[in-house]
Amino acid sequence: MSDTSSSRTRAGWLALALASMLVIGALWPSLASAQVPPRFYWKTLSGTNAVPVIVNSMSGNTNPFDPAHLVAPGANLDATLAIGGYARMFTLLDRAAMGAVLLPMGRISGEVSAAGQTIDSSARGFGDPTFELDVNLVGPKAQKNLVDVLRYEPGFSLDVIADLAVPVGEYDSGQPLNLGQNRWYGRLGAPIVWQLGPWVPGRRTTLELLPAVWLFGTNDDFEGKSLETDPMFQVDAHLTRDFTEHMWGSLDGAWYTGGTASVDGVEGEKLDNLAFGLTLGYQINDNLGLTMGYKSTVNDSAPGDLQMDGFMISLVSGWHRIIEGARRLKGGE
Amino acid sequence: MDTVLQRTNGRKAMRPGDLSRSLIIVGTFGVVAALAAPAIGFAADPPRPPNIVVILGDDLGYSDMGAFGSEIATPNLDSLATSGVRFTNFYTHASCSPTRSILLSGVDTHLNGLGAMDEFTAPNQMGIDGYEGNLNDRVVTLPQLLRDAGYHTYMVGKWHLGKSPDKIPAARGFERDFTLLDGMGSYWDDTNFSALVPRSLYTEDGKYLTGLPKDFYANKTYTDKLISYIDANHGDGKPFFAYVSHQAPHEPYHLPREWRERHVGQYDIGWDQLRQQRLKRMIELGIMPADTKLAERLWFVPDYSLLAPATRAVLGRKMELYAGLVENMDFHIGRLIEHLKEIGEYENTVFIFFGDNGAEGNELAHMIGGTPGTRDFLYFAGNWSQTDPKAWGDPGSCISYGPGWAQVSMTPFSQYKAWTADGGIHNALVVSGPIVKRPAGSINRGLMHVADIMPTLLELAGASYPKTYQGRELPALLGRSWGPVLAGGAEAVRTSQDVLAWEVFGNRALRQGDWKLRWEHKPFGKGDWELFDLARDPAERNDVAAQHPEKVAQLVALWDEYVKANNVVLPSRSPFEALEDTMPPRVPDDLGYPPLVNKRQYTPPKDMMADPKP
Numbered sequence: 001m002s003d004t005s006s007s008r009t010r011a012g013w014l015a016l017a018l019a020s021m022l023v024i025g026a027l028w029p030s031l032a033s034a035q036v037p038p039r040f041y042w043k044t045l046s047g048t049n050a051v052p053v054i055v056n057s058m059s060g061n062t063n064p065f066d067p068a069h070l071v072a073p074g075a076n077l078d079a080t081l082a083i084g085g086y087a088r089m090f091t092l093l094d095r096a097a098m099g100a101v102l103l104p105m106g107r108i109s110g111e112v113s114a115a116g117q118t119i120d121s122s123a124r125g126f127g128d129p130t131f132e133l134d135v136n137l138v139g140p141k142a143q144k145n146l147v148d149v150l151r152y153e154p155g156f157s158l159d160v161i162a163d164l165a166v167p168v169g170e171y172d173s174g175q176p177l178n179l180g181q182n183r184w185y186g187r188l189g190a191p192i193v194w195q196l197g198p199w200v201p202g203r204r205t206t207l208e209l210l211p212a213v214w215l216f217g218t219n220d221d222f223e224g225k226s227l228e229t230d231p232m233f234q235v236d237a238h239l240t241r242d243f244t245e246h247m248w249g250s251l252d253g254a255w256y257t258g259g260t261a262s263v264d265g266v267e268g269e270k271l272d273n274l275a276f277g278l279t280l281g282y283q284i285n286d287n288l289g290l291t292m293g294y295k296s297t298v299n300d301s302a303p304g305d306l307q308m309d310g311f312m313i314s315l316v317s318g319w320h321r322i323i324e325g326a327r328r329l330k331g332g333e
Numbered sequence: 334m335d336t337v338l339q340r341t342n343g344r345k346a347m348r349p350g351d352l353s354r355s356l357i358i359v360g361t362f363g364v365v366a367a368l369a370a371p372a373i374g375f376a377a378d379p380p381r382p383p384n385i386v387v388i389l390g391d392d393l394g395y396s397d398m399g400a401f402g403s404e405i406a407t408p409n410l411d412s413l414a415t416s417g418v419r420f421t422n423f424y425t426h427a428s429c430s431p432t433r434s435i436l437l438s439g440v441d442t443h444l445n446g447l448g449a450m451d452e453f454t455a456p457n458q459m460g461i462d463g464y465e466g467n468l469n470d471r472v473v474t475l476p477q478l479l480r481d482a483g484y485h486t487y488m489v490g491k492w493h494l495g496k497s498p499d500k501i502p503a504a505r506g507f508e509r510d511f512t513l514l515d516g517m518g519s520y521w522d523d524t525n526f527s528a529l530v531p532r533s534l535y536t537e538d539g540k541y542l543t544g545l546p547k548d549f550y551a552n553k554t555y556t557d558k559l560i561s562y563i564d565a566n567h568g569d570g571k572p573f574f575a576y577v578s579h580q581a582p583h584e585p586y587h588l589p590r591e592w593r594e595r596h597v598g599q600y601d602i603g604w605d606q607l608r609q610q611r612l613k614r615m616i617e618l619g620i621m622p623a624d625t626k627l628a629e630r631l632w633f634v635p636d637y638s639l640l641a642p643a644t645r646a647v648l649g650r651k652m653e654l655y656a657g658l659v660e661n662m663d664f665h666i667g668r669l670i671e672h673l674k675e676i677g678e679y680e681n682t683v684f685i686f687f688g689d690n691g692a693e694g695n696e697l698a699h700m701i702g703g704t705p706g707t708r709d710f711l712y713f714a715g716n717w718s719q720t721d722p723k724a725w726g727d728p729g730s731c732i733s734y735g736p737g738w739a740q741v742s743m744t745p746f747s748q749y750k751a752w753t754a755d756g757g758i759h760n761a762l763v764v765s766g767p768i769v770k771r772p773a774g775s776i777n778r779g780l781m782h783v784a785d786i787m788p789t790l791l792e793l794a795g796a797s798y799p800k801t802y803q804g805r806e807l808p809a810l811l812g813r814s815w816g817p818v819l820a821g822g823a824e825a826v827r828t829s830q831d832v833l834a835w836e837v838f839g840n841r842a843l844r845q846g847d848w849k850l851r852w853e854h855k856p857f858g859k860g861d862w863e864l865f866d867l868a869r870d871p872a873e874r875n876d877v878a879a880q881h882p883e884k885v886a887q888l889v890a891l892w893d894e895y896v897k898a899n900n901v902v903l904p905s906r907s908p909f910e911a912l913e914d915t916m917p918p919r920v921p922d923d924l925g926y927p928p929l930v931n932k933r934q935y936t937p938p939k940d941m942m943a944d945p946k947p
Contacts, residue, residue: 149720151597198590200724245721290445 026329029047037291037312038199038208038238038250041191043096043136043152045143048089050318056081056106058310061298065104065127065169065179067187068216068229069271070261073303074118077110077177091142098134103127104169104179112176125170127179134191144163146322153199154206156192161212163187173221174309183227184199184217201245210236214259225264232259232271245283252277256306273306274298276294379429382794383767384673385479385574387436387664387786390659390751391429391491392581393688393760394742397659400742401761402615404599404607405656410763413684415774417765418819421620423781424844425690427757427837428750429516430466430493432783433578437494438472439787439798439810443836443899445472447494450649452516453838455904463900467495468505473802475787476506479574487562488512489555490578496534502537511558511563512695513535515549517697520551520580520587521728527701528712551580551591556665567676574790577669581662584693584733585717586654588726592661593654600649600656603637604737605630607652608764611744617778621745621871623761628747628756628872630922634737639930650722651734652741657726683766684794685786691757693942694739694749698731700908737804747873751909752857753835754843754873755849768793772814777818779825780844782833784812793815834895839907843892849873850888854909856919862889 058064061075087100104127111118136142139157143149169180189212197204216229233256240250252275259271277295284290296309339901390397400414401421420668423436426432426442434440434447442448443463449455451466458464468474476486488502495501499697502510518525523545525533531626535542537558546554559575566573584649596841600607615621617715630636637645691947696703702713713716719729726732739749740756748754764782773778801807812899817823829846836842840858847868852858864878864885878885895901925931 033422147601148600148639150643150646153723198723198727200719200727201721203724 030055044089045149046089046091048320050087052085052316054083054314056310056312060308068259069306072112074295075112079108081106092135092258094141096136096142100132103129108177113253121177123177123179128165128167128181129171130165132163134159154193154195156194159191161189183219187212187214202242204242206240209236225273227261230260231258231259248281250279284329287317350424377494382572382573386684388577388686389667390688391580392693394692395742395761396611397742401620402611405659407663409663414763415770416621418771419776420762420781422778423760423762424758425783426762427753428690431837434468435784440472440808441811441899443901444808453806453908455906457905458902474506478796479794480506482794485566485571485573488560488576491580501536517583524716528708551661552665556668582658585731586658588658588661591659593726595654596653600652601645604741605637607741608744625745626872627745631915652738655734683768685764687762688760691750692739692742692935694736696733745872753840768819778905779818780827782812785815788812788814832891836901839904843888855913
C-alpha cells in the first residue's frame with residue numbers, strides 16, 4: 001500500500017545502471033595488442049573517471065609493445081606487459097567524449113635471429129605513453145546526468161578516435177628489443193557499437209567494429225638504420241553478449257593489412273593477418289570490473305607471418321563524484 | 334410500447350407479460366414516468382436490433398482518456414466519445430470482480446456471489462450465500478438473457494468470476510469465448526502470480542486451454558479472437574453482444590517495445606503537476622466544473638518537487654509504460670471499430686466503454702511476493718524478477734505505477750481502487766451508437782451506475798428481466814435503464830432521493846443526491862463514518878460529519894436498510910486491517926511545507942556584495 005517497493009525498485013535500477021556506468025568504457029591493452037577490447041566504446045556519465053590495471057602475458061614473433069607488428073621471422077619472444085592509465089568521460093558540444101592516457105610498462109625477452117645468428121635479447125622499463133581522444137558523432141547525446149544514464153541505449157553509435165603515442169619510452173638502439181618505439185605514431189579510427197536487441201542488463205548483445213588506420217613516423221635510429229612503416233589498416237570486430245547482469249563474453253576478431261616496414265629502404269612484407277580471441281568480463285561491484293581474455297593469430301605458419309598470442313587480465317576501477325557521495329550517504333544511514 | 338414490440342420482429346418476441354413485469358420492476362424504483370422516453374428513443378432504431386459491444390478497461394482511471402482530459406492518446410475511444418455521449422457521474426464498484434459481477438448480473442454484489450472478492454473472503458463470510466467469490470447460480474446473466482433474445486454472445490479477455498466448469502463464460506451464457514479466468518496475469522504468456530497459482534487459466538469456447546496461441550499478446554489476441562467470432566457468424570441476420578473485457582491496463586504493464594517509448598521524459602514533471610494539467614483540461618472540456626479542486630496528495634506519496642531528476646525519471650518511467658499500455662489498448666479497440674466499419678456493422682453497433690474500478694494504487698505484486706524468505710518471494714525470483722527498467726514491459730517484469738500516478742489517473746478524486754472514496758469507484762463512461770439521441774460529443778452529469786447496464790441492454794434488445802430463471806427465483810435488479818437519458822428525454826435516471834451503496838473489504842459508502850457517507854479503514858479513512866458534500870467537494874477533502882450530525886444519522890439509517898436488504902456481512906478480516914500500523918502518520922499536504930527544504934538560496938543585493946578581504 002505504500003511506495004516502498006517503488007523505492008526499492010528505484011534503488012535497484014540505479015545501482016545496476018551506475019555499476020555499469022562506472023566500469024564500462026574502461027581502458028584496455030589497446031596498444032599492446034593493437035586491438036581494443038569489446039565494449040571499450042560504450043559510453044558513460046560525463047565526469048566518470050577510470051583507472052585500469054592490465055596485465056598481459058604474450059608471445060610470438062613480434063614485439064607486442066610495437067603496434068606496427070614488425071615481424072621478426074624466427075624470433076621467439078615472451079613479454080609481460082602491464083598498462084596503467086587514466087581516462088575521463090566528458091561532454092564536447094553535447095556529444096560524449098573521452099580523453100585518456102596510457103602508459104605501458106613491463107619486460108620482454110627472447111631469441112631474435114639476425115644476420116644468420118640467433119641472439120638472446122631482453123628489455124624492461126616503460127613504453128611510450130599514448131593519448132587518446134574519442135568523440136561520438138552518431139548515436140545518443142552525451143550522458144550529462146543520471147537521467148541520461150538511465151535512458152542510455154547505444155542503438156547505432158559511431159565515434160571518431162585519434163591516438164598519439166609520444167616516443168619517450170625506454171629505447172636502446174643497440175638492442176633488437178625495446179619498449180619504446182623511438183618514433184611518433186598514432187591511429188585514426190571510427191568505432192561502431194551496434195545494439196542488437198534489448199538493452200537490458202543480462203540480455204545485451206552488441207556487434208562492435210573498429211576500422212582504423214595506424215600511422216607511423218620514422219625511427220632514425222633502428223639499430224643504426226632508418227625504419228619506416230607504411231600505414232596499417234586494421235578492423236576489429238566483437239560479438240558481445242551478456243550472460244547475466246554481471247557477466248558477459250565476446251567473440252573477438254581482428255584483421256590487419258598493410259604496414260609494410262622498410263629498413264634503410266629495404267622493404268619487408270606487407271601484413272595480412274587474422275586473429276581471433278575470446279573475452280570474458282565480470283563486474284565485481286559498482287566500481288570494479290574484471291576481464292580475462294585470450295587471443296591468437298591464425299593461419300600464421302609461414303616464416304614471415306605475424307605470430308602472436310596472449311592472455312590478458314585486467315581490473316578497472318571507475319568512479320564518479322556524485323555516485324561516491326551518494327554511496328557515502330547511503331552507508332551512513 | 335408498440336415500437337418496442339415491433340423491434341422484436343424476426344426474433345423471439347417479447348411477451349406482453351414480460352413487458353408488464355419489466356414495468357413493475359422499474360416502477361418500483363420510482364421512474365415510471367420516465368419510461369416513455371426510451372421507447373421513443375429506440376423508436377428510430379434500425380429494423381434489426383443493434384449489436385452491442387461492452388468494453389472494459391481494467392483499472393483504467395477516470396481521467397485516462399483524451400476525451401476526459403488525459404494527455405494519453407486514445408483517438409479511438411475519443412472517437413466513440415465524440416460521436417456518442419460522455420457520462421461524468423458514473424459509478425462502478427471499488428474492485429474488479431465485484432464490478433464485473435454487477436455488470437453481468439445487474440444485482441448487488443452481496444447477493445450475486447461477490448460480497449467478497451474470492452482472494453479476500455473473510456472467515457465470517459465463508460459459506461454464506463452471496464459470498465461465494467464467484468458469480469453464483471442464483472443470478473441470471475446478461476449474456477444468458479441476450480442469447481435467449483436472439484443475440485450471438487461473445488466474450489474475450491478477463492473473467493474473474495469463477496473457474497469451475499459451471500462458472501466459466503461458456504456456462505454463463507457466452508456462445509464463444511477466449512478468456513483469462515484469473516484476475517490478473519502476464520500479457521505475454523500464462524505466468525500467474527503466486528507459488529500456489531503459478532499458471533493463468535484460459536478457456537476458449539468452453540474448453541480449458543493447455544497452451545496459448547502462437548504469438549500471444551493479450552490485447553492483440555483478444556481482439557483477433559473477437560473479430561474471428563464476429564466474422565464467423567456475420568451475415569446470419571442475428572445481432573451480437575460482445576463483452577470485451579480487456580486485461581489492460583491492469584498490472585503488470587506488459588507491452589510491445591514499440592509502444593514503450595511514446596512518452597519518454599514526459600512524466601518527469603511528476604504527479605502533482607500532471608494532476609493540475611489534467612484538471613485544467615477537464616474543466617476546459619466541461620468534464621468537471623470550473624471551481625473543482627484537486628484531492629489532497631496522499632500523505633505517503635512524495636512531493637515530486639523534492640525528488641532528484643533520476644528518481645523522477647525512474648518513477649516517471651512507470652507512468653510512461655502505463656500510458657503506452659492504454660494507447661496500445663486503444664489501438665486494438667480501434668482495430669475492432671475499423672473492422673466493424675469494414676463489414677458494415679459499425680453504424681448499427683452500440684458501444685459502452687468504462688473502467689471497472691478506480692485506478693490501481695496498490696502494488697499487488699509486492700503484497701504477494703515482496704517478502705524475502707517466503708514461498709511467493711521464491712516464486713517471484715524465478716518468474717517475476719525482470720526488475721531493470723529497460724526490461725519493464727517484457728515477460729517477467731512486474732510493474733505497476735503506485736499510488737502517486739494512480740491519483741493522477743483518478744484526477745480530481747481522492748484515493749484509488751479498493752477504497753470507497755470516489756477515486757475507487759467513480760469512472761468515465763462513454764456510450765455511442767444508434768441508441769444515443771443526444772448531441773454527438775455531449776456530456777451528461779446524471780448519476781449512473783454499472784448496475785444500470787443490464788436493464789438498459791435488456792430493454793435495447795427487447796428482452797426483459799424474468800422473475801425466475803431455470804426454476805430459480807431471481808433477486809431484483811439494482812439499476813435503471815438509461816433509455817430516457819440516452820434518448821435525450823431526461824438528464825438522469827435517479828432523483829436526489831435515490832440511493833447507491835458500496836461495500837468491499839469492509840470499506841463502505843452510500844450516496845444519496847449530493848451527499849456521500851463513507852467509512853474506510855484507517856488511515857485512509859477514520860474508521861468511522863465521514864460525510865461529504867460532493868456538489869461542493871467532489872474531491873472529498875472536507876469531512877463535514879460534525880457539522881451535519883442529522884444528515885449522518887439519516888444516511889446511516891439508509892445504510893442499515895441497505896445492509897438488511899442485501900445481506901451485507903461486514904468482513905471480520907480485511908487486507909487493510911493492519912494498514913495503520915504499517916504506514917507513516919497521516920499529515921496534510923500543505924504546499925511548500927516545510928520551508929526548510931523548499932526555500933531557495935537568498936540572493937543579496939548586488940551593491941551589497943564584495944570579495945573577501947585579504
